[in-house]
Each structure stands twice: as C-alpha cells, then as structure tokens.
Amino acid sequence: xxxxxxxxxxxxxxxxxxxxxxxxxxxxxxxxxxxxxxxxxxxxxxxxxxxxxxxxxxxxxxxxxxxxxxxxxxxxxxxxxxxxxxxxxxxxxxxxxxxxxxxxxxxxxxxxxxxxxxxxxxxxxxxxxxxxxxxxxxxxxxxxxxxxxxxxxxxxxxxxxxxxxxxxxxxxxxxxxxxxxxxxxxxxxxxxxxxxxxxxxxxxxxxxxxxxxxxxxxxxxxxxxxxxxxxxxxxxxxxxxxxxxxxxxxxxxxxxxxxxxxxxxxxxxxxxxxxxxxxxxxxxxxxxxxxxxxxxxxxxxxxxxxxxxxxxxxxxxxxxxxxxxxxxxxxxxxxxxxxxxxxxxxxxxxxxxxxxxxxxxxxxxxxxxxxxxxxxxxxxxxxxxxxxxxxxxxxxxxxxxxxxxxxxxxxxxxxxxxxxxxxxxxxxxxxxxxxxxxxxxxxxxxxxxxxxxxxxxxxxxxxxxxxxxxxxxxxxxxxxxxxxxxxxxxxxxxxxxxxxxxxxxxxxxxxxxxxxxxxxxxxxxxxxxxxxxxxxxxxxxxxxxxxxxxxxxxxxxxxxxxxxxxxxxxxxxxxxxxxxxxxxxxxxxxxxxxxxxxxxxxxxxxxxxxxxxxxxxxxxxxxxxxxxxxxxxxxxxxxxxxxxxxxxxxxxxx
Numbered sequence: 001x002x003x004x005x006x007x008x009x010x011x012x013x014x015x016x017x018x019x020x021x022x023x024x025x026x027x028x029x030x031x032x033x034x035x036x037x038x039x040x041x042x043x044x045x046x047x048x049x050x051x052x053x054x055x056x057x058x059x060x061x062x063x064x065x066x067x068x069x070x071x072x073x074x075x076x077x078x079x080x081x082x083x084x085x086x087x088x089x090x091x092x093x094x095x096x097x098x099x100x101x102x103x104x105x106x107x108x109x110x111x112x113x114x115x116x117x118x119x120x121x122x123x124x125x126x127x128x129x130x131x132x133x134x135x136x137x138x139x140x141x142x143x144x145x146x147x148x149x150x151x152x153x154x155x156x157x158x159x160x161x162x163x164x165x166x167x168x169x170x171x172x173x174x175x176x177x178x179x180x181x182x183x184x185x186x187x188x189x190x191x192x193x194x195x196x197x198x199x200x201x202x203x204x205x206x207x208x209x210x211x212x213x214x215x216x217x218x219x220x221x222x223x224x225x226x227x228x229x230x231x232x233x234x235x236x237x238x239x240x241x242x243x244x245x246x247x248x249x250x251x252x253x254x255x256x257x258x259x260x261x262x263x264x265x266x267x268x269x270x271x272x273x274x275x276x277x278x279x280x281x282x283x284x285x286x287x288x289x290x291x292x293x294x295x296x297x298x299x300x301x302x303x304x305x306x307x308x309x310x311x312x313x314x315x316x317x318x319x320x321x322x323x324x325x326x327x328x329x330x331x332x333x334x335x336x337x338x339x340x341x342x343x344x345x346x347x348x349x350x351x352x353x354x355x356x357x358x359x360x361x362x363x364x365x366x367x368x369x370x371x372x373x374x375x376x377x378x379x380x381x382x383x384x385x386x387x388x389x390x391x392x393x394x395x396x397x398x399x400x401x402x403x404x405x406x407x408x409x410x411x412x413x414x415x416x417x418x419x420x421x422x423x424x425x426x427x428x429x430x431x432x433x434x435x436x437x438x439x440x441x442x443x444x445x446x447x448x449x450x451x452x453x454x455x456x457x458x459x460x461x462x463x464x465x466x467x468x469x470x471x472x473x474x475x476x477x478x479x480x481x482x483x484x485x486x487x488x489x490x491x492x493x494x495x496x497x498x499x500x501x502x503x504x505x506x507x508x509x510x511x512x513x514x515x516x517x518x519x520x521x522x523x524x525x526x527x528x529x530x531x532x533x534x535x536x537x538x539x540x541x542x543x544x545x546x547x548x549x550x551x552x553x554x555x556x557x558x559x560x561x562x563x564x565x566x567x568x569x570x571x572x573x574x575x576x577x578x579x580x581x582x583x584x585x586x587x588x589x590x591x592x593x594x595x596x597x598x599x600x601x602x603x604x605x606x607x608x609x610x611x612x613x614x615x616x617x618x619x620x621x622x623x624x625x626x627x628x629x630x631x632x633x634x635x636x637x638x639x640x641x642x643x644x645x646x647x648x649x650x651x652x653x654x
Contacts, residue, residue: 058151074352083125188271204377215363258310325361403470408597415465440608443617487565493552507563
C-alpha cells in the first residue's frame with residue numbers, strides 16, 4: 001500500500017485499534033451463545049458420518065470388553081478368598097452342617113458371613129479356574145486396547161480431515177471478503193483467528209471427542225454392570241450424576257465468558273506483537289521502545305488475567321468431582337462391607353463394585369474436566385465462525401460480460417463512492433482515458449487519488465455511476481477477468497519468498513523462460529540479476545533484503561510487464577528510490593506504459609510532465625484536467641501544487 005493510500009485511508013475512514021505507539025482499545029467482541037456454537041462446531045463432523053459410525057462401533061466394543069474385566073476379577077477374588085477359607089474347614093463336612101454348628105455355638109456373625117460364599121470344605125484354591133479367568137481378563141483388556149487404538153486412529157483421521165476442510169473454508173472466505181473488511185480488521189487479529197484459534201479448535205476436537213464418546217459409553221456400560229452386581233449399591237452410586245451436572249453447569253456458566261475473553265486478548269496481543277515486529281526499525285528510530293513495552297505489558301496482563309481466571313474457574317470442576325467420587329467410594333465400601341458380613345453379597349462382588357464405582361466416577365470427572373477444553377475450543381470456534389460469517393463481496397454475475405480484445409479504453413460515468421455513508425469522497429466523477437493514453441492523477445493527501453484507481457480494480461463497489469472497460473461495465477465482468485487485464489505497481493514493493501524468476505512470473509505462472517528474460521531485460525532487471533550469485537535462481541530473503549529498494553521496484557515493474565495488462569496503474573512507484581535508480585525506474589515504466597492505457601498517481605510532479613492527461617483532484621472532485629503546459633498556463637490548483645514543490649519560478653515552463 002502506498003504512502004498516499006495510507007494517508008487517504010487515515011483521512012477517509014474511521015480507524016479501529018491502535019498502532020505500536022498506543023491508542024484506544026479495540027471494541028470488545030460480542031460472543032455467540034455457547035450452545036449454538038458448540039452444535040455448529042460438532043456439526044462440522046457430519047460429512048464424515050461413516051467414519052464416526054466406525055469410531056462408535058470400535059469404542060462400543062472397546063468399552064464393552066473393558067467393563068467386563070472387574071466382574072471377572074471379582075470372580076477370581078471369590079475363588080481365592082473362598083478357596084482359602086474352604087481349605088481350613090474340616091473335610092467331609094457340608095457347608096450347611098458347618099453353618100448350623102456355628103449358629104449352635106452362638107457364632108451368628110461368622111455363620112452369616114459363610115452363608116454368602118460358595119464353599120467346599122477341605123478343598124483349597126482352584127488354580128486351574130483361577131488361571132483361566134486371569135487369561136480371559138488379559139485377553140479382554142488386550143482386545144479392548146486394540147479396538148480403542150482403532151477408534152483413536154479413525155477419529156484422528158476424521159478430525160484432521162475436518163480441520164483441513166475448515167482451513168480451506170477460511171482460506172476461501174479470505175479470498176471472498178471485500179477489501180473493506182481488511183480495513184477494519186487488524187492483521188494480527190486475523191492471523192490469530194486463522195492460526196491460533198483453528199489450532200485450538202483442532203486440539204479441542206481431538207482431545208475431547210474421543211474422550212466424550214468413551215466416557216459416555218463407559219458410564220452406560222458400568223451402570224449396567226453395577227445393576228447386575230448390586231442394585232442397592234448402584235442407587236448409591238447414581239447420586240453422583242445430579243451432583244456432577246450441577247457442578248459442571250454452575251462452573252461452565254462462569255468460565256465460558258472468561259475463555260472468550262482469553263482468546264480475544266490473545267488476538268489483540270498477537271496484533272501488538274505483529275505490528276511492533278513489522279515496525280521495529282521505526283520504533284527504534286523514534287526511541288519508543290519503552291512505550292511499546294508498556295503497551296505490550298498491559299496487553300499481556302489482560303491476557304494473563306483472562307487466562308488465569310478461565311483456567312482457575314474451570315479447574316474447580318475436576319477436584320470437586322474427585323471429592324464427590326471419594327464420598328461415594330466410601331459409602332459403597334461401608335455398605336458393601338456390611339452386606340458381605342451379612343452374607344447377602346460376596347467379597348469379590350464388592351471388590352468388582354468398588355472398581356466399577358471408580359470406573360463410573362472417573363468418566364464423570366473426565367467429562368467435568370473436559371468442560372474447560374470444550375469452552376476454550378468453542379470460544380475459538382466462535383471467532384472463526386465470525387470470520388466465516390462476515391459479509392462477502394458481491395458475487396460475480398452468472399452471465400458475465402467480457403470485452404473483445406485488449407484496447408484499454410476506460411470511462412468513468414458519474415461515479416460516486418463513499419467509505420462512510422455520511423462522508424462524501426468521490427462525487428459524480430466523469431472522465432475518459434483513451435487507449436494507450438497516460439493519465440496522471442495529482443492532488444493533496446486525502447483527495448481521493450488512490451481511491452479512484454482502487455475503484456478501477458473493483459476493490460470497492462460504486463455507490464452510483466459506472467466504469468466501463470472497452471465499452472463493458474466492469475461490474476458485469478468477473479473480478480478475475482477485470483484484474484487479468486489490469487496491472488498495478490505500488491510504492492510498497494510486495495515480493496514473495498522464492499526466486500527472482502518466480503517473482504517475475506507471479507502474474508503469469510505459465511510464462512516461458514524467454515518471456516521472463518525479455519520482461520526483465522525491458523525493465524532493466526536483467527542488468528543487476530547477473531551480478532547476483534545465482535542469477536534468476538537467487539532466492540529472495542525475508543522482505544527481500546538481499547536486493548536494494550530500487551531493484552525491488554524494478555522487479556515489480558517486470559512482473560507487471562510480463563502480465564501484459566491492457567490497463568496499467570502506477571501508484572507512487574518511484575517515491576522511495578534514489579535519483580539514479582529513479583532514472584532506471586522511469587525508463588522501465590516508460591517501456592511498461594508503451595501502448596497501454598496508464599494511470600499514474602504521483603506526488604513528484606516532475607515525473608508526470610509528459611502525461612497525455614493530468615487530473616487534479618481535490619475532495620473527491622476533478623477540479624482541473626489537461627496537459628502539463630496547459631495546467632501551468634491556467635494558473636489554477638495544479639499551478640499552486642507545482643509552485644509549492646519548486647522554489648524556482650515556473651515562467652520557463654510556460
């Protein structure tokens with residue numbers, strides 16, 4: 001973006017946020033409701049229904065096998081305990097005779113204890129049966145683990161495919177958003193949503209979805225097995241469920257707002273870091289490191305406060321659930337022990353039930369502890385959904401028109417445009433740029449120069465009037481068709497990571513080597529490329545610091561030259577280069593403008609003396625137009641601008 005463009009945007013548009021030196025805070029984001037956002041998040045998995053069915057099947061088998069384990073281990077305990085007692089009883093007696101004898105001797109408690117056991121007096125532990133049970137339990141747990149692994153593998157594939165699609169949707173959305181969206185959205189904030197928030201959503205689905213299914217199925221399976229073992233103890237264990245729901249809901253309501261604030265402050269901090277890193281040289285030049293550090297510390301403190309509050313409040317769930325689980329465990333142990341002593345329950349069954357109680361409370365605790373992950377993920381999802389729901393640019397017409405040939409006649413017909421509805425900018429502008437003509441646009445900062453050429457590119461839609469290219473309304477053309485016929489060279493030399501050859505061919509990836517070299521030669525790039533170690537294969541470093549500012553500008557001109565546009569826009573293309581380099585750039589631009597309709601935005605009036613038509617803009621209006629000599633003779637606005645730049649009298653120009 002050129003300096004003039006930046007200045008105009010400052011003048012013409014309301015600004016949000018703050019730069020690296022402080023300012024007003026960004027407005028707080030309005031969070032979406034947790035319920036709709038969560039449903040939308042998990043609804044993104046619908047295209048992978050078949051995979052989810054397999055996940056459910058594998059999980060059911062895995063959980064089903066694992067919940068059988070405690071019951072079988074309880075039987076093993078019964079074999080050990082009852083075998084050890086049977087071994088100490090007199091052989092040849094029956095269980096009934098032994099119990100009757102104990103009661104006759106007044107040992108009722110022992111009689112009740114033995115009455116609930118399967119005893120064979122004089123026979124010890126059945127090691128064969130015990131070994132079979134242990135091998136069966138080992139096999140169950142092994143198969144359960146294999147099915148659990150299969151479930152995790154399929155789920156990982158589903159989640160990663162969903163995130164792949166989400167990233168693609170976001171990328172596509174970014175390309176469909178109008179430029180006005182980026183005017184109001186800070187770059188760091190957008191980067192945070194595209195990277196941090198999507199990664200957090202991915203981790204949330206990965207960590208919680210499998211655990212959610214496993215926990216719910218485990219609770220169901222364990223409840224069934226607990227009823228099989230002891231309905232009475234099951235009723236005691238079920239007290240956990242309403243307590244779990246009450247604790248989770250209470251805490252979740254408080255922590256959700258904190259998670260939304262956490263990710264909002266993450267985006268703001270990313271914005272600060274990105275701006276300060278990009279402008280680090282400027283920060284040092286003006287000695288504003290302390291102010292920048294102060295702003296960073298303030299944002300960092302806000303993020304710390306929000307993150308600490310969110311994690312602390314949501315972290316209350318797990319210890320609370322563990323406390324409830326321990327109370328239930330104690331209650332089951334006491335009641336189960338009494339039932340064993342009374343002969344109404346076997347010791348192995350109590351052991352199995354205690355294991356089931358742990359298996360029952362553990363998934364409930366996990367479900368509670370997942371609340372913070374889910375809330376964090378949904379808060380991030382809200383921010384991504386806000387991006388996906390942003391208003392897009394108007395779609396291209398279905399029956400798009402296209403000019404025949406590439407003449408390059410551009411006509412403005414009563415064009416009006418405003419960035420803000422109540423602040424006029426471009427009003428009823430009409431002009432004609434003939435094919436091959438060079439049109440220069442001059443004026444003070446904020447006059448609307450860059451806005452005028454942005455309208456040609458359809459970066460913004462007109463409020464009224466129309467612009468035609470070779471007789472076709474550009475609003476009736478596809479944006480790709482329009483922009484393929486238009487080349488643009490800005491003051492800011494946007495080059496990309498890659499070789500010099502790839503940067504020149506950016507506008508025409510299918511260009512041949514001969515065409516690339518021809519474009520480089522015509523724009524004086526070839527002259528300095530051969531002095532580089534790898535020539536056209538030289539890889540440009542970050543910000544292309546391994547070439548000079550003038551060489552960067554020549555590369556952008558070569559890029560536009562190779563694209564062969566019918567309309568060319570040059571926005572302050574020589575304002576940041578030295579005088580000697582400016583000569584080369586001017587010559588390169590002259591070659592580029594040859595036989596093309598060109599619009600040149602310039603503050604240096606000396607660079608547009610040879611323009612076929614000069615437009616003088618003020619407050620969005622064309623106040624004068626003509627050639628350089630005609631406008632000087634008129635002694636109007638152009639005369640004043642020219643006189644302000646040159647101390648010498650302009651009589652020699654007349």
